[in-house]
Amino acid sequence: MTPVPVEAGAGAHTRLGSRLAVVLALLAVVPLLVGGTVIGLIAPTHARSVAAGAATRDADAAVVALAGHCDAVRAGNRVAAGEVAAFATRNDGAVTREAAQIFADRAAARRPGSAVAVFDPDARLIAGAGPARARGVVTSIAPQEPQGQEVLEESAPSCSAGRVGTTGDVAGLAEISPVLINPAGSTARVRVATVVTWSPLDEAALTVLRTRLGASGRLAVLTPAGPPVVLASSGDPVEDEGADLPTARLLRQLPPTGSGAAEGVGYALTAPGPGLPYRLLATTATGHGVLALIGWILVAAALIGPAVLWLVLMRVTRPVADELSAAGEELLTGRVALADSLDRFGEALAHTHDLNELLGTVTGTTLAATEAAAVAVLLVADEVDPPVPAALAAARGPAGRRASDQSGRREGDRLSVRSEVGRADPQGEEARAALPALAEQHYASFIGNPQTSQAFTEPAVSERPGAGPVAAIGIGVDALPVESPAERGRGRRRPVGVLVVARGEGGETFDALHLTRLRALASQTGTAVTNIRRYLEVRRLSMTDTLTGLGNRAQLVSSLSREIAAASRGNGVLTVLMLDIDHFKMVNDTWGHGFGDIVLRDFAARLLACVREADTVTRYGGEEFVVLLRDTDADGGCRVAERVLVAARSHPFEDADVSQPVTVSIGVAAYPRDGRSADDVLQAADSALYAAKRDGRNRWRVAEPSHNAPIVSLPG
Template sequence: MKSVRSRLAIVLGVVLLIPALAALLAIGVLAPKQRTDAAKQAMEQAAGSVATAMQSRCLALGEAARNLALQASSSNLSAAAESALSRQSEAFAVLVRDGKVVASAGSVPSMAPDQLAQLSCSAATGNRATAPAEATGVPVLAQRVEAVDARKKPIGIAVVGRVLDQQRLRALVGTLALPPDTQLALACPGGLGVSTADGPLATSLRVSAATGGDVDGYEVGHRRSVQGQYCAVAAAVPTPSLVGSQVSLALLILLALLLGVGLVLWLASSLTEPVLALTEAAERVAMGDLTTRLPAGGDDELGRLSGAFNHMTDELELKITELERSRNLLRENVGRLGDTLERTHDLEGLLGTVLGAAASATESQRATAWLVEGGSVVARASVPAGAPRSVVRRLTLGTDLAGEVAVDGLPRRLGHGHEDSTTVLGGPALAAPLRRGHHTVGVIVVEREPSMPAFDSDDEAMLVSLAGPAGIAVDNVLLHREAQRLSVTDPLTGAGNLRHMTTTLAREVERASRFDRPLSVLLLDLDHFKNVNDTYGHTVGDAVLRELARRLASCVREVDTVARYGGEEFVVVTPETDTEGAERLAARICEAVREEPVIVGDDVVNVTVSVGIASLPMHGTASGDLVRAADEGLYAAKRGGRNQYRIAPGHAVSETVPDA
């Protein structure tokens, strides 16, 4: 049998050797791969950034081409072409009519009029990028728009674009935050291409952009040409060299390994027989015999160790006595805590207090509260804050630990080595129901680390005694929240009621005024709703109101508020929305209501809405001013024939009426 010193030396040597080998593996294999992978990923991102920038410029050129097309019937076409380039530097604009260029501005490339008229950087095309051995020309990034007269008759093609030569490509790259030494290349339809590099590297990069292939000595990222993207993009940086850093790190680890060997030998010689002397006594203490004592020794290490062991057992007996007293005191504190919990309405604070008390009372490292919601239990809070969260946040009733306790209302314990999606630490777990009478509102789950002992019956009793008053408190909070929700909800439609709209609008007006942010209000009214009630009856009329509330909710954002103003009138409060955004929302609402009839049983009801729009501050600085202004816009829409929206009078923007 080997000595303790030999076994200790072997163990420490293995413990030291494994990290050293792992470090060498990381240096020799993982580190180089990680750096090259990082360079490859950076180039993929760079290629994506360039492609996105080109798409942005394509959109801007399209906008300029549309402006030129709108002026194609003017008497001064040259001025129209110059005007189209007012916001486009280094660009050209042409108007092609009957196969001829009738107006132009900027540096127009040497191309036939028919070729110019076919330029489009966003149109779907079957001409994918090809890879010439040498560049046969530079690509042109352009957009075309068909111009029509007042009778919708075609009168020409408006084209606005810019030449993508090496200088302009380098200028484009300069506007992007790309890694140093990045080289780019574009491969465009028709064999056209351009690169920021020179010489053979430029040709290799253009071929790589078109084919997606690699370039020797470089890490290359690609963005292939797709619909809406004119050219394929390749971005490359030189492959990083890691030889010098690998050698340095390897030498450093080797030195640390030599030092570690010396440390292992020293530790093995220092820790010897005193450990063996404690074995039998420690085993008896582990079995619960706290009366075990070692005979007093001399002044050597063994004697001092024996004295320390005896002192430890004395302290352990004292600590157990104190622990029993602390548990009794904790039970009393839990009772007082229950009285406090029944009076609070703060769910988050309540759950945090309950979980903290549960973890402390059961000596657990983690506690989670699962609340019953319909046919599921949902993890709502856990302690300590920032602890790892359960992968599964919602469980079907009857599933795993929390789901089973929620169904039968009985506490459960799990020992070591269990598999349960409710828990995170992987050690022992204990769950108790949160109940009010015979109604289970949730479950408390406490966990310990795998190295900790399993929960016993005392722990279970402690958790159940805490969960009793906690369940009443949680149920009180949930009832209070439901009462608050009902107080601001219209019972017929489920939308907010007038009180909810009033308080929400006042709060949003104050916020928008303080921070100088946009805010708009839409006031809606169902057209001829009285006829619906008279024709189909009030039951169908109520169903139409509920369907209108549902469609309004589907049209707005989460930050917007939909409320029933009264009768068949609804209000939409839209923070961070100016007049133009409110117009788009109103048009979307009108279309959503108009395009699909409301079906109630066998009745098919076609309805429309009229909408009035008011915005802060142009229509007022108080909530009442905005509602009155929106009401004026609503009546303007009614007078205009209904089934449309109008901005409140007094605003300079022209009124917009959607197609009926």
């Protein structure tokens, strides 16, 4: 064999380095050069588009939030007008200054920061309440002549109707309600007073709104018409420090409505309308400098890279180059698969409140990350749904159901706890069909094995007919505060499900890299499920009365609106019972509030025992309760009301040495007989409750066909 000259070997080395340099320059340097140039050129345009999109999202969210705030101002103003009307009805149409001040103070306390004023029929101020500056504004919003109700409703300030409440440079949401009564012996309705509520839209209010929405820029309220003038705006974001300030030049460039970018900010401008009678401007800084800088850094790296690459490759031998090339290809493939998996799972974590979407993303991500033929994930519903805390367990009724069962969830609302996915080939379909049973077996082994608590976080690898090589790992969640001290004290996760992957018949076994990815995905799935459990627990607590374990007023509003919408779609019926414990103030004054709480909890348990599992029972406030009877007409509601009366007076309410009989009064109203909206049906039920108390208490009454005037229940 002829030896290879040293010079020839050096020439081959040089040629190898040259070829590799050229190939890698084309594969790496050129894309860097092109990519950096493109990024540097398009960065400003892209940044402006992103900023405009962010401003649009902020503006849409702020308009929805302010419309909800307007609805709350309108509802509070109507409640105050109803209280004044009830007082005037009882006092022959007269509204005293002392009573008006009480109602104004009460209304202002229900909505901190707002001001309330009561005017007589001649537009003279009777009483006002609220912060000094806001009170000065609301007292200037006097009802104008003529006094007719129709004219007042058409021209009066009303944020819900899209009419501003003030002029000049003061912005706020205003509502004005006439107080109309029927004097004794007359059918004509007479206005005896007017109630005005005004909630300011100033810098403090907009700053709080921006923080609550997590807006990326500034929010500003502009004049409803004419040249845009800023009436109020939120404080500058700390990170941008004034970069998104709506300057005079920006205001001159604004279109009537729409979004875009100008003066270094993205903006979105909404039109005034019902719920927000002003134009709303949201601005977000573009911040394109960093992205452009990255692009030009890539260009510089692409220009310098070839010289450095050439020097390195000149010192690489052919065997080392071959090994490096093979290792590089394998590493690149692994990085691409891992990056794709992380991207998919990042999307899942962004939707942790949607369990169905989470499970679907987990299976798809795991299928790609582990190169499996099929994947299945199983979660146990009773383990995912947060437990009821001990404080609420006392509210179990004789039927044994939990207080949290009053959420009124329909069949379609229940959690989905299983998801499978497989490759679109016979091997993948066969493995997918076998995985659900395997997942249940693995979960049973996890919870049945005393050593599971230490080992369920490590993959269990086996070979199964039809599925081939299989790897299963447990999904664990962190304990919640409402769980037992022993559960919280474990210091580790407990299993609530299992993630199973299969390679299919004839497939290769799982290597260490794929098992590491499986372990990481299962851990992050457990974190996402923990977030879901915490979200469900927070939502349950926000809809639950902590004393009785029943739903609270927020749940009543949500459930009643949902039930009326369902009944309207299917021509169905719904009955509402409004209940009030008779002389409850006397119970508290005589035996103390501790015994009063016992009466409320005991009555809640008796009430639960009188209704069906599908019905919704809520504590409306104080000693008042509301029951929603699904698919029940007024006659059925009367039968339930009679059962509740019997249950309340069947035996006294007792605690230690105290034994006190207590009765209840009930108003019955039905949809659609007594109203087409939630407010109408509740008002009808309240009117019927008032009639039951007026007729002697300890009885039920059905709503009359007409209930136009708001009525407030008698004390006790």
